[in-house]
């Protein structure tokens with residue numbers, strides 16, 4: 498099946514490879530066992546099952562545009578960075594390998610819990626070349642050396658920022674927003690007034706903002722910022738959406754809207770002490786969701802669901818919450 502973006506813009510020259518089976522399911526989310534959530538007209542779009550093998554969730558959406566672009570550029574190696582529990586790095590390694598690309602990962606220490614330990618084991622088995630650093634500063638200092646490590650047969654690696662949130666990766670959630678719009682048109686869910694997602698590197702939220710506007714929906718995006726390692730406020734996310742819009746225009750799309758920082762809300766209220774550190778609220782969401790058969794984690798999805806619970810009664814509904822976590 499062609500991408501929604503290719504259907505919308507028949508002359509689009511951006512390569513796309515399908516890595517998962519969409520559309521991902523949408524349904525009302527009830528009975529999670531968190532009383533505040535019962536006050537919300539709450540819907541879930543469950544991205545956890547998106548992806549072929551190894552690892553699912555929101556990273557796969559981004560790789561659908563990043564991998565064919567890497568192939569078009571003729572690169573052999575992806576070079577990227579993240580915390581030692583990085584879901585992004587793991588997805589990059591697994592899906593890249595399936596498409597003949599190797600991955601070099603620069604990993605920065607973060608608080609270690611069982612989830613992170615499990616991720617480290619998966620990363621070690623992924624075939625990626627791993628390099629660990631105690632701080633982001635040390636990683637930055639080692640950047641030239643990492644580029645050398647990623648150079649193969651005289652070809653430089655393609656550097657992808659943390660979370661895959663460059664304009665090509667962000668297209669993954671422009672596409673997902675068009676998928677949501679198709680589901681609304683098919684009557685599978687009402688037009689959401691608000692979409693809630695975690696913001697770790699920004700591509701998910703920025704892509705949704707642009708895609709929802711492209712689709713003509715009035716839905717507003719609320720990003721629960723869970724990363725304090727760099728600036729991820731509304732102006733930064735809107736800028737990423739604008740760069741993604743420019744990419745689309747440069748490749749044959751017309752009438753692409755321009756996004757401003759007033760088009761979304763980004764709040765850090767549910768971050769807790771720092772990136773990677775669970776909060777009591779996120780831990781509570783993970784435990785409650787597990788009872789309802791949903792596997793979340795406390796660093797992204799638990800914090801975004803805690804935002805919904807916290808703002809129950811205030812958030813314009815219907816509210817669509819994306820489960821972006823994809824363990825296998």
Ligand SMILES: Cc1ncc(COP(=O)(O)O)c(C=O)c1O
Nearest residue numbers: 584660697698699700701797821
């Ligand atoms: C499970 C999960 N949800 C959400 C996010 C955030 O997405 P983004 O990096 O596009 O902001 C990430 C990664 O950063 C993630 O691993």
